[in-house]
Amino acid sequence: MAAKPDRILLVSPASPLEPRSGAQQRTALLRQALQTLGEVDILLIKPTSDPSRLESFTPGILAHALWHQHPLGIGKFKPDRTLSQALYAAGIDLSSYRLIVSRYLNPISKLAIPPGVRTVVDLDDWRYCYTPGLLTWAARLKSAYAARLARQQLKRFDAYFFVNQRDQAGHPKLRSSILPNIPFNPPAQPFPQIESTTLLFVGSLWYAPNREGIDRFLARCWPAIKVAQPKARLLLVGAAPPATRRAWELHPDVSAPGFVDDLGEVYRNAAFTISPIYSGGGTNIKILESLAYGRACVTTPHCADAFKVDLENAGLSIAQDDAHFAQRCIDWLGDISTRRNEAEKGRGQIEQHYTHALFADRVEHLVRTLIAPPRATP
Numbered sequence: 001m002a003a004k005p006d007r008i009l010l011v012s013p014a015s016p017l018e019p020r021s022g023a024q025q026r027t028a029l030l031r032q033a034l035q036t037l038g039e040v041d042i043l044l045i046k047p048t049s050d051p052s053r054l055e056s057f058t059p060g061i062l063a064h065a066l067w068h069q070h071p072l073g074i075g076k077f078k079p080d081r082t083l084s085q086a087l088y089a090a091g092i093d094l095s096s097y098r099l100i101v102s103r104y105l106n107p108i109s110k111l112a113i114p115p116g117v118r119t120v121v122d123l124d125d126w127r128y129c130y131t132p133g134l135l136t137w138a139a140r141l142k143s144a145y146a147a148r149l150a151r152q153q154l155k156r157f158d159a160y161f162f163v164n165q166r167d168q169a170g171h172p173k174l175r176s177s178i179l180p181n182i183p184f185n186p187p188a189q190p191f192p193q194i195e196s197t198t199l200l201f202v203g204s205l206w207y208a209p210n211r212e213g214i215d216r217f218l219a220r221c222w223p224a225i226k227v228a229q230p231k232a233r234l235l236l237v238g239a240a241p242p243a244t245r246r247a248w249e250l251h252p253d254v255s256a257p258g259f260v261d262d263l264g265e266v267y268r269n270a271a272f273t274i275s276p277i278y279s280g281g282g283t284n285i286k287i288l289e290s291l292a293y294g295r296a297c298v299t300t301p302h303c304a305d306a307f308k309v310d311l312e313n314a315g316l317s318i319a320q321d322d323a324h325f326a327q328r329c330i331d332w333l334g335d336i337s338t339r340r341n342e343a344e345k346g347r348g349q350i351e352q353h354y355t356h357a358l359f360a361d362r363v364e365h366l367v368r369t370l371i372a373p374p375r376a377t378p
Contacts, residue, residue: 007096008040009062011111012103015044017060020259021204022285025184026124027103029356033363034101043092045083045107052082054090063092067110073146077109077153084112099371105153118370119157122179125280126167159370161362164306177366181285182354183292190294190347191268193340197231197333200270200295202263202286205240205256209280213300217276218251220322221329226252228330237266267293272332272339275299276325288354291315291346296339298328310353315346 014021016028034040041062047069055064065087067080087094094100095114102108103122113119154160154174161179162168168178203210214236225232236248236256245256260266267273273290275297284303291297296315304311304318317332319325332339 006038006098008034008038009043009094009097009100010034010040010103011043011045011100011107013044013046013107014103015061016042019184022181023103023124025285026122026181029182029184029359030101030103030122030363033360034367036360037364037367038098041097045110047106052080052086054086063087063090065110076106076146077149079112080110081112083110099367101367105150108157109153113156118159120159120161120366120370121157122161123167124161124163124181126162159366161366165309166305175366175370177362179359179362179366180354181288182356182359183285183289183350186289186292186350187264187294190292190343191264192294193336193343194269194271195336196269196271197229198233198235198270199225199329199333200235200237200266200273200290201275202237202266202273202289203275205236205238205244207280209277210238211240211244213276213278214248216278216322217274217325218248218254221276221326222251222254224323224326225329225333229333232329232333235266235270237263263289264293267295270295271336272329272343273297274325274329275303277303287311287316288350291343292350292354294343294347296332296342296346298325298332300325311346311349313345314349315342317342 010031012027014023014027016024016031019025019028031040031042042060043062044064046066048066049069050066052068053066055066057063065083067083094111094117097117099118099120100108100113101120101122104124105121108119108121154171158175160174160176162176163179163181165178168176201214205211205214222234233253233255236254237260239259240256245258248254248256267290273295275284275287277284278300279302284306287297287299287303287307296317298317298319301318301320304316317328319328
């Protein structure tokens with residue numbers, strides 16, 4: 001077996017120590033996998049409108065760094081000299097690490113990487129898609145420029161993780177591996193189907209693609225569902241501003257309690273889940289979580305595209321438009337047998353393609369190939 005790297009630095013805007021959100025959970029999984037390869041330190045890096053600096057240290061975190069975000073995205077991917085000086089003054093020597101792994105492209109771009117230190121970037125949410133029709137031409141040009149600028153940074157680092165084949169296919173020359181999002185803490189056994197009339201959405205409801213998707217569902221789908229299935233209820237679980245949750249609860253039989261401690265309970269009492277998402281990036285981890293709990297999901301082509309290889313015809317009902325989305329929900333509310341069959345197929349695919357063991361193996365394989373010592377010349 002190859003020798004372990006002496007030290008690994010994990011750079012992220014999301015802390016892995018209290019993994020509640022999807023971003024925090026993926027960071028925690030990455031940290032766990034890296035810990036099998038060496039000692040791992042955590043450096044949190046986030047933008048601020050204030051000057052770049054280090055904040056007070058917290059247990060389990062090497063440092064919490066803030067970099068000054070200039071207007072209009074100026075210098076977004078340039079190393080931050082002030083931040084580098086602050087790290088040096090705090091005794092944090094980046095050259096002491098054999099490997100630096102970053103969640104997302106931006107955090108590692110702010111660091112001045114010393115020669116000889118290998119780098120891996122986790123390109124989660126790489127191909128961010130905007131809501132159709134909502135962007136002005138100026139905004140479209142701005143987003144296109146930002147994407148082009150991000151692509152130009154890829155030559156700076158050694159290797160990459162993509163979350164799906166769709167994202168990886170656009171960069172065939174990069175050294176990379178597919179590192180899918182996986183359910184963070186799935187139950188040992190999926191929950192059995194019940195005679196429920198509750199549709200469930202779980203996700204960070206402050207996140208614009210989720211919030212916009214729920215707004216669209218309530219406006220265009222929920223009225224038709226309530227006419228056909230008067231007993232239908234909708235439960236929206238996830239952090240959101242109180243005013244937003246109150247507005248959603250003005251719709252009939254809609255409940256938006258915010259964050260809940262026991263996700264198992266809400267999945268157990270749901271008929272199925274919905275994921276009416278039309279924009280954003282990544283792999284919509286809540287679809288995978290839903291299938292792991294034994295609940296099939298009605299979703300959109302945008303969401304399903306990330307899983308088209310592994311979850312095609314397994315656990316998902318893909319609605320092509322708003323009327324179709326409403327009809328699929330109506331059909332499933334009246335057909336527990338179909339829901340059960342789809343949930344079982346989806347859970348089987350999760351157990352085959354989206355496991356902790358697979359995640360750890362993918363991380364180890366890429367890191368081993370990156371830091372393996374060169375072969376001796378005969």
